[in-house]
Structure formats: C-alpha cells, structure tokens
Amino acid sequence: MIDSTPAQDPFFEHRRLLFATAYRMLGSVADAEDILQDAWLSWSRTNHASVQQPKAYLVRTVTNLSLNRLTSARATRESYVGPWLPEPVLTDTDVAEKTDMAETVSMAMLVVMESLTPIERAVFVLREVFGYSHAELAEVLERPEPTIRQIAHRARSHVQARRPRFDTDRAQRDAITDRFLAACDGGDLNAMMELLAPDVTAWSDGGGKVTASRRPLHGTSAVGRWLLGVLAKPDSQGVTLSAVEINGELGVLAVVGDTPVGALSFDLVDGRMQNLRLQVNPDKLAGLIGDHTS
Known part of the structure; x- marks a missing residue:
C-alpha cells in the first residue's frame, strides 16, 4: 500500500x-x-x-x-x-x-x-x-x-x-431495481420475466473461481430462470441484496455479512432490463469495498 x-x-x-x-x-x-x-x-x-x-x-x-x-x-x-x-x-x-x-x-x-x-x-x-x-x-x-x-x-x-443506447431516467431505474429485488425476494418468475427485454442477454464472470455460466444466456425465459436460480430468496441463503451505485448507475449488490459476493449491473432500454452483467469472481470484488472514486 x-x-x-x-x-x-x-x-x-x-x-x-x-x-x-x-x-x-x-x-x-x-x-x-x-x-x-x-x-x-x-x-x-x-x-x-x-x-x-x-x-x-x-x-x-x-x-x-x-x-x-x-x-x-x-x-x-x-x-x-x-x-x-x-x-x-x-x-x-x-x-x-x-x-x-x-x-x-x-x-x-x-x-x-x-x-x-x-x-x-x-x-x-x-x-x-x-x-x-x-x-x-x-x-x-x-x-x-x-x-x-x-x-x-x-x-x-x-x-x-x-456504444450501447440505454435509458438514463433515474426514477425509472429506481422503480425497475425495486421490482427486481422484490421478484428475487419472492422467487417470482413471472414478475422477473416482465422486467426483461425480449432480446435480453446475461453474462456472468466467475473466473473459474466460483460457479457461473461460461456462456452468455439469451431470452427472457433462460435469463429469468437463471437469475432466480442464483438470486431467488436470498435471505434463506444468508445473502442480502441491496440497490447501490455501481459504476455510475444503480445496480444490485449481494453481500454475506460484510463481504461482497456479487454485483449486478444492467442496461435499461425502453423500461426493460437488457445486457445484464453479474460479477461473482471473488478476485474482482475489491472495488465494492472502501473508497474508490471514478
């Protein structure tokens, strides 16, 4: 240091x-x-x-x-x-x-x-x-x-x-994130799929250190089921999900105790979630601790 x-x-x-x-x-x-x-x-x-x-x-x-x-x-x-x-x-x-x-x-x-x-x-x-x-x-x-x-x-x-084209309306992003957290908490697949764009794609980065999909997932059904498989009913797994500012945009942080275990960011297009990126590689979560100014 x-x-x-x-x-x-x-x-x-x-x-x-x-x-x-x-x-x-x-x-x-x-x-x-x-x-x-x-x-x-x-x-x-x-x-x-x-x-x-x-x-x-x-x-x-x-x-x-x-x-x-x-x-x-x-x-x-x-x-x-x-x-x-x-x-x-x-x-x-x-x-x-x-x-x-x-x-x-x-x-x-x-x-x-x-x-x-x-x-x-x-x-x-x-x-x-x-x-x-x-x-x-x-x-x-x-x-x-x-x-x-x-x-x-x-x-x-x-x-x-x-350059991706996405919505920047903060109030809309707040509302979508809240609905996303509620869908995760309730394990509600229908509610989750309603939030996703028809051509949604999701990537997850585990770096071979933790379980993660090694290929991008496409479509509301595949992505919705995958998200709930990873994030549904987090309290029962000892995980807390919360809305936080990640890379200048509202995203979702997953922690166990005080330790970050994942970060989800997404593009918002026409009021729906598109291009979801889930970072779960433990070697790449240091920026979610402490003061990093960008």
Missing part, C-alpha cells in the same frame, strides 16, 4: 484522477491500484524540483504503465475461464448524477472499450473523458500530433458504432 503523505504532495493531490485514468484504461480495480503503487515508487525516486508540470508528468507515468499492463493482460484474458467482465466499483451519487461521467465508467462502456487497442483506449480515455487536447496527448504518449488525431478519430468512431 502507498504510505500516507501530506496532501500538498502532487501525487496525493491528483490520486483520484490517476486512479480514474488507470481504472478506465484497465477495467480492473486491482490492476489500477498496482499501477498507482508503481507510479508512486517512480515518483518518489524522481527529483520533484525538475518536474515543471507534476500533474502532466504523473498522468503520463500512469498512462504508460497502464499501456504496458493492458498489453500483457490481453494474453491472459484469452485463456480466461468464461466471460471476462470488468471489475465493478462503488460510485457516489455525485458521479451518477453527472451523466457524461457516469457513462464513461459504466460497465457497458468499459466492455466496449475492451475492443479498442491499448493505444486507442489511452487516447479515448484521456481525450473523451478528461478533455486532453491532441497536442497534450502527443506529449503524453510521445507520438506525432497527426498520428494522435488519427488514433482519436478511429477510437471515437469505433466506440460510437458500438
């Missing part, structure tokens, strides 16, 4: 930005924390007086470390057991109410960004999320500005073509 240091240290002043950058680059809380640890070690060995723009220096360090990690992680993910989903993080209401920021950290967007190359992902995150100019990106990534412009255009076009 990084030792505490007075707030005036630039690293700690910009730590939230650095974590947010690494997390969006990697889709992994554990990897993002590792990147920050490495960045801190690098920063602690640096002559701070020689750094004219500490924020830019630190963002560049985190970005380059993330690029290296992302490149190596791709090979690991090819042998991953079952669907790979990003690690969820708890976010506060402030993030959820900022629609543009909430979308960039949503599970749906993180999944889309998985299809970008590492350099495309870096450019997209720094430009579209944090507003870096092409000139600034050229300096951070040490590439000619015309090249950065091409990469930025390609990444934006790729994301726009695949």
Whole structure:
C-alpha cells in the first residue's frame, strides 16, 4: 500500500484522477491500484524540483504503465475461464448524477472499450473523458500530433458504432431495481420475466473461481430462470441484496455479512432490463469495498 503523505504532495493531490485514468484504461480495480503503487515508487525516486508540470508528468507515468499492463493482460484474458467482465466499483451519487461521467465508467462502456487497442483506449480515455487536447496527448504518449488525431478519430468512431443506447431516467431505474429485488425476494418468475427485454442477454464472470455460466444466456425465459436460480430468496441463503451505485448507475449488490459476493449491473432500454452483467469472481470484488472514486 502507498504510505500516507501530506496532501500538498502532487501525487496525493491528483490520486483520484490517476486512479480514474488507470481504472478506465484497465477495467480492473486491482490492476489500477498496482499501477498507482508503481507510479508512486517512480515518483518518489524522481527529483520533484525538475518536474515543471507534476500533474502532466504523473498522468503520463500512469498512462504508460497502464499501456504496458493492458498489453500483457490481453494474453491472459484469452485463456480466461468464461466471460471476462470488468471489475465493478462503488460510485457516489455525485458521479451518477453527472451523466457524461457516469457513462464513461459504466460497465457497458468499459466492455466496449475492451475492443479498442491499448493505444486507442489511452487516447479515448484521456481525450473523451478528461478533455486532453491532441497536442497534450502527443506529449503524453510521445507520438506525432497527426498520428494522435488519427488514433482519436478511429477510437471515437469505433466506440460510437458500438456504444450501447440505454435509458438514463433515474426514477425509472429506481422503480425497475425495486421490482427486481422484490421478484428475487419472492422467487417470482413471472414478475422477473416482465422486467426483461425480449432480446435480453446475461453474462456472468466467475473466473473459474466460483460457479457461473461460461456462456452468455439469451431470452427472457433462460435469463429469468437463471437469475432466480442464483438470486431467488436470498435471505434463506444468508445473502442480502441491496440497490447501490455501481459504476455510475444503480445496480444490485449481494453481500454475506460484510463481504461482497456479487454485483449486478444492467442496461435499461425502453423500461426493460437488457445486457445484464453479474460479477461473482471473488478476485474482482475489491472495488465494492472502501473508497474508490471514478
């Protein structure tokens, strides 16, 4: 862990930005924390007086470390057991109410960004999320500005073509989530199926560590029965389900005692649940504990 240091240290002043950058680059809380640890070690060995723009220096360090990690992680993910989903993080209401920021950290967007190359992902995150100019990106990534412009255009076009379209009405999402929790509590298959879009798809990430479907499930019947098989009558299993902010959107958290055992996120389309993502891999639930700001 990084030792505490007075707030005036630039690293700690910009730590939230650095974590947010690494997390969006990697889709992994554990990897993002590792990147920050490495960045801190690098920063602690640096002559701070020689750094004219500490924020830019630190963002560049985190970005380059993330690029290296992302490149190596791709090979690991090819042998991953079952669907790979990003690690969820708890976010506060402030993030959820900022629609543009909430979308960039949503599970749906993180999944889309998985299809970008590492350099495309870096450019997209720094430009579209944090507003870096092409000139600034050229300096951070040490590439000619015309090249950065091409990469930025390609990444934006790729994301726009695949960006999910979903409802952002908070009151509607609150109501759907409440009905979902009631259906789980009562084991009500009909009520559950009424909440699902006709073309609903569900993914579950157990990583080979816990029982989870190794293939996506499609359709209201298959998804509804699967959800109730996993989440029905949670109290009888010692599980508590609750509505919480996950990656900028209202989702469902499952805990046993104080320990998170699962997180469900979903897209809301025309008032129905679509593209459900259930994270149950115990190695990928650290972001549901403590303070992670995205």
